Amino acid sequence: MTMAHLEYPKIRRAGRWFDVRRRKLGMWAYALNRITGIGLVVYLYLHLAVLSLLSRGPGSWDSFVSLARAPYFLTLDVILLAGILIHGLNGLRVTLTGFDVGVKAQKALFGVLMLVAVVALGAAALMIFGG
Amino acid sequence: MTMLEVSLQIFRYKAGEPPHYDTFTIQVADTAHVLDAIDIAWAVHDHSLTFRRACHHSSCGACALRIDGVEKLPCVTPITDVWDGHSPLRLDPLRNFPIVSDLVVDMSGFFQRMSASDLAITRHSEPLLPLTVDDLPAGVQLEPVEPPDNLPGFSRFESCIECGICMSACPTVAADDRFLGPAGLAAIYRARQETDDPQEAAHLLALADGEHGVWRCHSAFECTEACPQAVDPARKIMALRRELTAQRFKKRRRR
Numbered sequence: 001m002t003m004a005h006l007e008y009p010k011i012r013r014a015g016r017w018f019d020v021r022r023r024k025l026g027m028w029a030y031a032l033n034r035i036t037g038i039g040l041v042v043y044l045y046l047h048l049a050v051l052s053l054l055s056r057g058p059g060s061w062d063s064f065v066s067l068a069r070a071p072y073f074l075t076l077d078v079i080l081l082a083g084i085l086i087h088g089l090n091g092l093r094v095t096l097t098g099f100d101v102g103v104k105a106q107k108a109l110f111g112v113l114m115l116v117a118v119v120a121l122g123a124a125a126l127m128i129f130g131g
Numbered sequence: 132m133t134m135l136e137v138s139l140q141i142f143r144y145k146a147g148e149p150p151h152y153d154t155f156t157i158q159v160a161d162t163a164h165v166l167d168a169i170d171i172a173w174a175v176h177d178h179s180l181t182f183r184r185a186c187h188h189s190s191c192g193a194c195a196l197r198i199d200g201v202e203k204l205p206c207v208t209p210i211t212d213v214w215d216g217h218s219p220l221r222l223d224p225l226r227n228f229p230i231v232s233d234l235v236v237d238m239s240g241f242f243q244r245m246s247a248s249d250l251a252i253t254r255h256s257e258p259l260l261p262l263t264v265d266d267l268p269a270g271v272q273l274e275p276v277e278p279p280d281n282l283p284g285f286s287r288f289e290s291c292i293e294c295g296i297c298m299s300a301c302p303t304v305a306a307d308d309r310f311l312g313p314a315g316l317a318a319i320y321r322a323r324q325e326t327d328d329p330q331e332a333a334h335l336l337a338l339a340d341g342e343h344g345v346w347r348c349h350s351a352f353e354c355t356e357a358c359p360q361a362v363d364p365a366r367k368i369m370a371l372r373r374e375l376t377a378q379r380f381k382k383r384r385r386r
Contacts, residue, residue: 004146004231005146005230005231006144006150007229010306010308013226013305013306014306016227016302016305017302017305022201023353023356024352024353026350026356027351027352029350030351030353033349093350094349094350097350099373100369100372103366104366106350
């Protein structure tokens with residue numbers, strides 16, 4: 001490539017992972033998997049940071065637990081669960097199609113799996129807030 | 132035939148200048164294709180506008196670009212199919228390629244990846260001749276054409292026109308410059324189908340199994356959605372994966 005060519009930096013190009021404008025369902029699935037994947041990695045580190053409170057003794061842990069029972073915190077639990085369900089079930093679609101199973105029906109497969117995710121999330125939300 | 136007044140918002144880039152968009156308002160027939168509109172913009176407004184075109188009937192793939200963000204062949208895209216009747220029609224070069232000038236991208240890296248499979252340009256399975264034409268005048272006899280000596284069978288080209296549309300549509304190509312990409316992997320699949328030679332098959336599967344091969348695909352299926360020739364590269368990537376997985380299981384069983 002000569003220097004005169006215009007080439008965008010890789011980080012900017014990676015932004016195309018999330019560009020679903022005028023794209024089809026498979027691209028939405030792709031973007032969702034990345035968003036939820038990044039979200040779950042961030043959660044993992046947050047979780048480890050929270051667990052480190054245990055090393056500071058029962059007092060700091062108990063105050064965190066009372067915070068975790070607050071409704072806005074429970075909403076974060078529902079968001080976390082949404083990420084797990086979407087990423088896990090979408091991952092199932094990626095795995096199946098990756099083995100050449102259901103490739104032609106990948107859109108329907110995604111639709112059904114996301115429906116399962118919504119139903120499971122609804123049930124879980126009822127349990128979280130109802131319990 | 133009605134004349135339309137269409138605004139084209141075209142991506143512009145010249146070496147050493149910042150990229151920007153220029154808008155050209157043109158008069159074009161409602162039967163025209165997008166490529167005709169670009170031709171008019173070039174002829175009437177700006178001779179420095181660069182774009183590629185050759186066959187004008189979706190055989191060469193040279194004109195591939197993005198129309199309002201979606202990869203298409205403008206030579207076979209009627210303007211009335213993509214223009215909403217009032218907003219400017221935005222034209223961009225293909226994504227994931229270095230931009231040479233305006234709508235022209237550097238395809239050399241793509242062609243190198245396509246040649247990785249060493250895919251023969253003909254296949255044995257679809258012989259073109261002899262012709263059968265029902266409506267020839269009575270008494271006219273068609274002479275079958277003899278295949279050239281250097282080819283075992285005279286066959287048509289593969290459906291893939293190497294337009295690069297799948298590479299532009301694929302989100303994985305965006306962040307992996309060395310990814311063989313949908314077209315490259317589809318070519319490997321096709322070459323794999325053609326060969327019974329175990330050594331050649333092993334070489335092709337090793338290519339597909341590499342760091343920048345089939346496992347990089349994350350099932351967006353945009354390549355298949357965008358392909359103007361119905362090559363269905365995603366299906367071929369998945370078929371390669373299945374073969375590679377089966378091969379690994381067999382190897383483990385043998386141990």
